[in-house]
Amino acid sequence: MPIIPSMRRPDPAPGADDAVPAGMRIAGAFSWRLLVVGALLAVVIALVVLLSEIVVPFLIALLLCALLAPMSSFLQRHRWPKWAAVLSSLILVVVVIGVLALVVTAQIRYDLPSLEHRLHVQIRSLQSLLDSEPFGITVKQVNEWVSKGTAYLQSHASSILSGFQEAGTGAVHALEGLFIIVFTTIFVLIDGPRIWAWVVRIFPRRARPRIDVAGAAGWKTLTSFIRVQLVVAITDALGVVIGALILQVPLAIPIGVIVFMGAFVPVVGAIVAGVVAVLVALVFNGWVPALIMLGIVVLVQQLESHVLHPFLTGSAVKVHPLGVVLGVTAGTTIAGVVGAFFAVPFIATVNAMVTAAAAWRPEDGSAAEALDASADAAPTDHGGVQS
Numbered sequence: 001m002p003i004i005p006s007m008r009r010p011d012p013a014p015g016a017d018d019a020v021p022a023g024m025r026i027a028g029a030f031s032w033r034l035l036v037v038g039a040l041l042a043v044v045i046a047l048v049v050l051l052s053e054i055v056v057p058f059l060i061a062l063l064l065c066a067l068l069a070p071m072s073s074f075l076q077r078h079r080w081p082k083w084a085a086v087l088s089s090l091i092l093v094v095v096v097i098g099v100l101a102l103v104v105t106a107q108i109r110y111d112l113p114s115l116e117h118r119l120h121v122q123i124r125s126l127q128s129l130l131d132s133e134p135f136g137i138t139v140k141q142v143n144e145w146v147s148k149g150t151a152y153l154q155s156h157a158s159s160i161l162s163g164f165q166e167a168g169t170g171a172v173h174a175l176e177g178l179f180i181i182v183f184t185t186i187f188v189l190i191d192g193p194r195i196w197a198w199v200v201r202i203f204p205r206r207a208r209p210r211i212d213v214a215g216a217a218g219w220k221t222l223t224s225f226i227r228v229q230l231v232v233a234i235t236d237a238l239g240v241v242i243g244a245l246i247l248q249v250p251l252a253i254p255i256g257v258i259v260f261m262g263a264f265v266p267v268v269g270a271i272v273a274g275v276v277a278v279l280v281a282l283v284f285n286g287w288v289p290a291l292i293m294l295g296i297v298v299l300v301q302q303l304e305s306h307v308l309h310p311f312l313t314g315s316a317v318k319v320h321p322l323g324v325v326l327g328v329t330a331g332t333t334i335a336g337v338v339g340a341f342f343a344v345p346f347i348a349t350v351n352a353m354v355t356a357a358a359a360w361r362p363e364d365g366s367a368a369e370a371l372d373a374s375a376d377a378a379p380t381d382h383g384g385v386q387s
Contacts, residue, residue, distance in 0.1 A: 061185045
């Protein structure tokens with residue numbers, strides 16, 4: 001009987017792959033992928049920094065659209081034409097900004113004589129304090145320092161002039177940014193669904209439903225975040241203004257505007273706005289009103305942290321406080337104040353998009369399935385970038 005050779009394949013000879021532990025191979029696979037992702041993120045950040053004069057106004061316009069889109073949609077649901085709803089929303093923003101500017105200007109003009117008198121009194125008190133022990137700084141020394149400062153300014157007049165020229169260039173860039181903000185806001189509010197449908201069609205067909213779901217979740221989170229921040233900012237500003245008016249601190253309304261703007265920069269903005277309020281109270285009212293003002297600022301911040309944010313945010317914006325702190329720090333390191341301003345809405349939006357994309361399943365369905373069929377049809381019942 002012939003001997004039939006065995007059909008079993010011989011065991012492979014031990015090679016280099018067998019010499020590397022499985023955990024090391026997995027770590028190496030993760031490592032090179034992380035390096036690729038990190039390199040892509042570095043390229044994206046570099047492009048954003050390089051094109052910051054376009055990117056920053058565009059992001060501001062998106063935040064403005066997230067604030068105005070619900071109002072525009074509300075008016076359209078009540079049979080307003082789309083152009084009238086969008087125009088009314090923009091006019092409302094302009095009117096609010098104009099009224100705030102007029103009120104701030106009026107209070108500064110009203111308080112200016114009193115501020116000058118109080119400032120002279122505080123300067124004389126400071127001079128008396130510095131002239132006494134242990135400082136021992138005389139008026140003659142102060143005059144010498146002033147003379148040296150004047151000589152320094154005269155010797156560096158050319159550099160100061162170049163600084164003014166740079167400021168003029170910055171003003172031109174600011175006008176260009178305002179132009180981008182206005183037109184981006186108008187077009188996104190009017191034709192946002194079509195724009196988003198075009199963006200989704202850039203991706204492969206199989207990925208479109210997942211991208212559409214992620215975009216819808218991100219837009220919902222962004223609009224919720226902006227509304228929450230607006231309510232929080234108004235509450236903070238009212239609390240500080242009422243406290244300043246009770247203590248008769250000058251420039252109460254301008255301080256309130258600073259607090260309102262600072263509330264849109266979590267952590268950092270609240271600290272800076274509180275320091276400004278306390279310093280104004282210290283300079284013009286004394287240390288006792290300044291301490292009371294400090295207590296008011298701390299109370300308002302505690303109300304914001306423990307009542308307003310948990311109550312208003314709910315499950316719409318899920319960002320851990322540690323993520324907020326680290327995000328604001330990273331944004332400040334990368335892009336300064338601008339990075340701190342956009343850090344939290346960016347983190348909240350990306351978190352919502354990633355979570356929604358990961359949770360999506362093909363059987364869930366998506367509006368993206370109808371994108372190809374409705375590519376030439378302009379949607380008329382939405383006011384944002386969400387399709």
